[in-house]
Every structure is written in structure tokens, then in C-alpha cells.
Amino acid sequence: MNQYPLWKNLLILGVVLFGILFALPNVFSQDPSIEVSAARGHEVTEATPDEVRAVLQNVGVPFKAVEPLAEDKVLVRFPSSGDQLRGQEAIEAHLADRYNSALTLVADLPGWLRAIDAQPMYLGLDLRGGIQVLIDVDMEAALEQGLERYTGDIRSLLRQEKIRYLTVMNDANRVTVKFGDAETLDKGRKLIDREFRELEFETASDGKNFDLYARLAPAEEEQLRDFALQQNITTLRNRVNALGVAEPIVQRQGERRIVVQLPGAQDPARLKEILGATATLEFRLVDTEGSVQDAVEGRVPVSSRLYYDREGRPVLLKRSVIVTGDQITNATSGFDQNSGTPAVFVNLDSRGARRMREVTTENVGKPMAVVFIENRTVTEMVDGEPVKRQVRTEEVISVANIREPFGRRFQTSGLDSSEEAHNLALFLRAGALAAPIQIVEERTIGPSLGQENIDQGVKSVVYGLAAVLIFMGLYYRIFGLVADLVLLTNLVLIVAILSLLQATLTLPGIAGIVLTMGMAVDANVLIFERIREELRNGSSPQASINAGYGKALSTIVDANITTLIAAVILFSFGTGPVKGFAVTLSVGIFTSMFTAILGSRAVVNLIYGGRRLSKLAI
Known part of the structure; x- marks a missing residue:
């Protein structure tokens, strides 16, 4: 009685060894490090490590190693966090015009652990540090874009109903529609009022000019602002998730700001680049009637705007936008089959596809331009100090004649590199920003800031575990020592699974581990008390062991x-640290059931199984 077959013992031993192997990376120290990546328009070359090494040596900053990484990056390891911060200052002061740098932690693992891809857990922002940015949403631009859309929709409606107008323009926070006579003005107002009830209208007529003014109603303005903020939150969250950041926090702050926290980031430099740069596309018809030369000299037609392509050549485009980035449902990067140049393949929603089909049908043979719009942060040296500023780029990347009507799916080329095509596809696929954003505050939180939290968290686990181990050993004797052994095994398995999942450990996560330790002991207490009860009822030791584990099982499972x-429920409805607590708690439940039921039974079987016993040390 009370003996497991060999295969079950080997299975339990294999699980334990597997847990020890993948929990081991968390034992090794982590080097404060800096990731160096290329800035826009530059690249990391074979000489880059030597450049970084020379800069650090010239300013006297000690470092452990400078080594190239995959994906065109260089990793610099430092002996301490202080040296890491001094190293970043030196790199930014001397190489900021060509390279980006970001703080990170990299485990100092032996080669055989790296060979099996064993990695330690990520640490959250409260433990490891990371990046936190405060983003301001340009609400004025959001309202302007809304009026621009209404301008195009009103123009299309009047054309569709064959109502003659002189011009439709977005002017002074309102849409102005000019008509030729009072009768047409009245007819146009009734039509527009019926289709766009969210607008407020007023008319002006002096016998020569017959104008209709349309403004956004206060409720519509508020709705546009709220939509812009919520859309930007969703878009930024999608972008961060697409990059594989563990448990990012993207949340609203006030009326127009967004807080983004990126804990446990694997690629901080790229994350800052993605958040600092926003890109989208606009499709516009080329103004073939206006004079480009006059526009360059300042005489731009009212219905047109002057742009420049990437070669610096002026291009005159219609002010009306055919399709914007918020109507793009999917985008993938690739190469144009004819020219072999990088391209982005775009899918539109039903509204955008209908609009694109209408415009291309009416303008076959005419040129259409693709405008690339990007907001990004650049670093410049001012009086020897790196200074960051926002730069908005609007440039024409492609002008081509419309050969035939098209709608839902098409491609655009003219991009500089496959990396730019990949980034643009990521931006578009994650969703267009409903309004421009600006990073007003950026904090790169160094790992040293979380060391105190790490120490306190580790102490809480150690002290709690030690107290439980001592109590169990004194109160339940041999069986208590068995419980202590499986309790330690349970902790190892939790750490191993979290490491395999590459979960982010935060202070609430540590609380989940401590709670799991208590629950695991509770299961053993139920089993041991049941064994004691069976012994008091006169059962033999072997029968008491078998009954203790068998009869306590249902209670343990139910709890x-x-x-x-x-x-x-916590994981489903919680955010950020709450999810981290739920993950560690869920993992701990499964591991504690395994160790408390199967693990402790296997050890007890090895000690007492198949023997004649007169009493038990319990």
C-alpha cells in the first residue's frame, strides 16, 4: 500500500528537474546595460561597437563588454547602475546625432542556458524600471480633421444631388459653402441640414454673396474630443502589444493626456522610437489645373495645398482628402512586383473603399498622390547638451496616374527602405491616430530605482516562507519536513512557469506568490489533519495515510x-498590476495542487510505503 508505480515517480521527478532548469536563470545576476540602435537615416555598422567603446574609454566610464546584437543593435554591459547612467550620458553627448540609446537589464547567463533559450522573468516598472511617457493629444487638430471630413462629405453630397455651388472650404473653425443665388442657398441648406444634424448652421447674404456656415455643435465637439482620446489609447496599446511588450499600461489622464508605462521592455530603444513617431497616410488628387510655380511663390489656390516630395520637388495637391489612415483596416509590408521596391499593401473599410472607388472612377487617367505624415522626436546638440524637439514631416512619397478604378485593396510604394515599410505597416495595422500626439514628458526609469522594492519583495517571500517552514517542521515533524520540501518545490515551479511564459513580475505578483505559499500549506494541513483523525479512530498507519490523501482531495480541489x-475574474476585468497578481495566483494554484497532492504523496510513499509501521511521526 502507498506505493506509486515507477513511471509516476519518474514523471514527478522530471517535472521537478524541468522546473529547476527553467527557474535557474533567475538566480544569475543581471547586468545594467544600454541598447544602442541606429537613428533614422543611419545604421549600425561593424565599426559601431568600436565607436561606443572609444567614447566610454575617453570619458573614463568602466564597462564589462560591448557586444553586437541581432537586428542591428549594440549591447553595452556595465558593472553598476551608476556606471550605466554615466555611460548613457556619454553616448548621448557624443553619438546622439546617429544613435539612440536606452537603459535595460540583461541577464548574465552561461552559454548552455542561452542555448536552450532559458530566460529569467521580466520585472515590472515598479521593480525593474522601464519607460514612462506622458502624451498630449492635439484636440484642436482633432476638431480640424473632423471639419475637414465634413468639408469633403458636404462637397460630395452637393455633387451627388447636383446642387451647384461655388466653393466648399474649411475656414475659421467652420465649413463655408458659397452659392450663386438665394434659391440654391436655401435648397443646399435644407439638404445639408437633413444629412448632417450634428452641425449648426447660419446663413449670410448681401445680394452678391450667398454663404452657408456650418459649425460643430458643442455635443459633437465633445464627442470628437473623446473619440480622439479613446482612439489614440487603443492605437497606442495595439502598437505596444504588436511589439511584444509584457503587460503595458496605457491609460487616460485628464481631458487630453495619456500615460504609457512600458515595464520589462526587451527593446526600449525601439519602443521609444515607435511611441515618439506617429505615421499615417493620406490619399489626395493632384491639382493639375493650378500652377505649381505660383504656389511656390505663395499664391496657393484656395482648394489646394502645396507639398514636397522626398527629392524636394513641389507638388500641388487638392485640399480634399480621399482616404485617411483611420479608414485603413489592415496593412502589410512587402515589395512591388514590378519595380522590386519596398511597398505597403493596404486594405480599406467599406466607407473608405466606396469613397476610393468613386474618386478613382471619376478620375481615371489623372494623377493621385500618397502623402506620408509623421510626427517624431529628434535629439539635437545645443551648447553641448542633447535637446529633444518634435518634428512633423508631410511629404509626398508617390504620384501615379489612376489607370483603372480600384477600391478595397491596393498598394503604395515610394518608401526608402523595407524597415520603413515595415514600421508604416505596423502603424497602419494598429490603427490610425485620430489626432496628432506629442510626448510632453519622458522618463527612463533606471533599474536602481526598483532595487529597494525588489529587496523588500524578496524579504517578504523569504520571511514568510521561513516562518511556514519552521512551523510545519515543529508541528508535524517528519510530515512537516515533507511539506517544507514540496513547498520549496512549489516555489521553484511557479518561478519556472512564469519564466517560460515570460510574464512580468510586479509587487502585486509577489503578493500572489506569497498567498500561493499559504494556500499550498493549507492543502498539506488538511491532509495531515485527516491522517491524524484516521489514526485517532484506530486505523493502521498505512490505511491512515491512504485515507488522508484520498478523503482530503475533494476539499482541496473545491477550495x-x-x-x-x-x-x-481578476484577470478578465483587471488591468496592469492586477492582471499580474491574477497570473501568479493562477499559476500557483496549479503548481500547489501538483506538489501538495502528487509531490508530497510521492515523498511520503518513498519514506513509509510498503513498510510495517506501528506509528507515524505526525
Whole structure:
């Protein structure tokens, strides 16, 4: 009685060894490091590590190693966090015009662990540090874009109903429609009022000019502002998720600002680049009737805007936008089959596809331009100090004649590189920003800021675990020592699974681990008390062991299932650290059931199984 077959013992031993192997990376120290990547228009070459090494040596900053990484990056390891911060200052002071730098932590693992891709857990922003940015949403631009869309929609409506107008323009926070006579003005107002009830109208007529003014109603303005903020939150979250950041926090702050926290980032330099640069596309018809030369000299037609292509050549485009980035449902990068140049393949929603089909049908043979719009942060040296500023780029990347009507799917080329095509596709696929954004505050939180939290968290686990181990050993004797052994194994398995999942460990996550330790002990207490009860009832030691584990099983399962339901609810409705707590708690429930039921039973079987016993040390 009380003996496991060999295969079950080997299975339990294999799980334990597997847990030890993948929990081991968390034992090794992590080097404060800097990731160096190329700035826009530059690239990391074979000489870059030597450049970085020379800069650090010239300013006297000690470092452990400068080594190239995959994906055109260079990793610099430092002995301490202080040296890391001094190294970043030196790199930014001497190489900021060509390279980006960002703080990170990199585990100092031996080669055989790296060979099996064993990695430590990520640490959250409260433990490891990371990047936190405060983003301001340009609400004025959001309203301007809304009026621009209404301008195009009103123009299309009047054309569709064959109502003659002189011009439709977005002017002074309102849409102005000019008509030739009072009768047409009255007819146009009734039509527009019926189709656009969210606008407020007023008319002006002096016998020569017959104008209709349309403004956004206050409720519509508020709705546009709220939509812009919520859309930008969704877009930024999608972009960060697409880059594989573990448990990012993207949340609203006030009326027009967004806080983004990026804990445990694997590629901080790229994350800052993605958040600091926003890109989208606009499709516009080329103004073939206006004079480009006159526009360059300042005489731009009212219905047109002057742009420049990437070669610096002026291009005169219609002010009316055919399709904007918020109507793009999907985008992938690739290469043009004819020219072999980088391209982005675009899919439109039904509204955008209908609009594109209408415009291309009416303008076959005429040129259409693709405008690339990007907002990004650049670093410039001013009086020997790096200064960051916002730069907005609007440039024409492609002008081509419309050969035949098209709608939902098409491609655009004219991009500089495949990397730019990949980034643009990522931006468009994640969703267009409903309004321009500006990073008004950026904090790169160094790992040293979280060391105190790490120390306190580790102490809480160690002290709690030690107290439980001592109590169990004194109160339940041999069985208590077995519980202590499986409790330590449970902790190892939790760490191993979190490492395999590459989960982010935060202070609430540590609280989840401590709670799991208590629950794991509770399961053993139920089993041991049941064994004691069976012994008091006169059962033999072997029968008491068998009954203790068998009869306590249903109670243990019921208790853990109810806790698991609570953890699932927390994960479903919680955000950020709450999800981290739910993940560690859920993992701990499964590991504690494995160790408390199967693990401790296997050890007890090895000690007492198949023997004649007169009493038990419990």
C-alpha cells in the first residue's frame, strides 16, 4: 500500500528537474546595460561597437563588454547602475546625432542556458524600471480633421444631388459653402441640414454673396474630443502589444493626456522610437489645373495645398482628402512586383473603399498622390547638451496616374527602405491616430530605482516562507519536513512557469506568490489533519495515510477551484498590476495542487510505503 508505480515517480521527478532548469536563470545576476540602435537615416555598422567603446574609454566610464546584437543593435554591459547612467550620458553627448540609446537589464547567463533559450522573468516598472511617457493629444487638430471630413462629405453630397455651388472650404473653425443665388442657398441648406444634424448652421447674404456656415455643435465637439482620446489609447496599446511588450499600461489622464508605462521592455530603444513617431497616410488628387510655380511663390489656390516630395520637388495637391489612415483596416509590408521596391499593401473599410472607388472612377487617367505624415522626436546638440524637439514631416512619397478604378485593396510604394515599410505597416495595422500626439514628458526609469522594492519583495517571500517552514517542521515533524520540501518545490515551479511564459513580475505578483505559499500549506494541513483523525479512530498507519490523501482531495480541489475562478475574474476585468497578481495566483494554484497532492504523496510513499509501521511521526 502507498506505493506509486515507477513511471509516476519518474514523471514527478522530471517535472521537478524541468522546473529547476527553467527557474535557474533567475538566480544569475543581471547586468545594467544600454541598447544602442541606429537613428533614422543611419545604421549600425561593424565599426559601431568600436565607436561606443572609444567614447566610454575617453570619458573614463568602466564597462564589462560591448557586444553586437541581432537586428542591428549594440549591447553595452556595465558593472553598476551608476556606471550605466554615466555611460548613457556619454553616448548621448557624443553619438546622439546617429544613435539612440536606452537603459535595460540583461541577464548574465552561461552559454548552455542561452542555448536552450532559458530566460529569467521580466520585472515590472515598479521593480525593474522601464519607460514612462506622458502624451498630449492635439484636440484642436482633432476638431480640424473632423471639419475637414465634413468639408469633403458636404462637397460630395452637393455633387451627388447636383446642387451647384461655388466653393466648399474649411475656414475659421467652420465649413463655408458659397452659392450663386438665394434659391440654391436655401435648397443646399435644407439638404445639408437633413444629412448632417450634428452641425449648426447660419446663413449670410448681401445680394452678391450667398454663404452657408456650418459649425460643430458643442455635443459633437465633445464627442470628437473623446473619440480622439479613446482612439489614440487603443492605437497606442495595439502598437505596444504588436511589439511584444509584457503587460503595458496605457491609460487616460485628464481631458487630453495619456500615460504609457512600458515595464520589462526587451527593446526600449525601439519602443521609444515607435511611441515618439506617429505615421499615417493620406490619399489626395493632384491639382493639375493650378500652377505649381505660383504656389511656390505663395499664391496657393484656395482648394489646394502645396507639398514636397522626398527629392524636394513641389507638388500641388487638392485640399480634399480621399482616404485617411483611420479608414485603413489592415496593412502589410512587402515589395512591388514590378519595380522590386519596398511597398505597403493596404486594405480599406467599406466607407473608405466606396469613397476610393468613386474618386478613382471619376478620375481615371489623372494623377493621385500618397502623402506620408509623421510626427517624431529628434535629439539635437545645443551648447553641448542633447535637446529633444518634435518634428512633423508631410511629404509626398508617390504620384501615379489612376489607370483603372480600384477600391478595397491596393498598394503604395515610394518608401526608402523595407524597415520603413515595415514600421508604416505596423502603424497602419494598429490603427490610425485620430489626432496628432506629442510626448510632453519622458522618463527612463533606471533599474536602481526598483532595487529597494525588489529587496523588500524578496524579504517578504523569504520571511514568510521561513516562518511556514519552521512551523510545519515543529508541528508535524517528519510530515512537516515533507511539506517544507514540496513547498520549496512549489516555489521553484511557479518561478519556472512564469519564466517560460515570460510574464512580468510586479509587487502585486509577489503578493500572489506569497498567498500561493499559504494556500499550498493549507492543502498539506488538511491532509495531515485527516491522517491524524484516521489514526485517532484506530486505523493502521498505512490505511491512515491512504485515507488522508484520498478523503482530503475533494476539499482541496473545491477550495482551489473557487480561488481559480476569482483569479480568472481578476484577470478578465483587471488591468496592469492586477492582471499580474491574477497570473501568479493562477499559476500557483496549479503548481500547489501538483506538489501538495502528487509531490508530497510521492515523498511520503518513498519514506513509509510498503513498510510495517506501528506509528507515524505526525
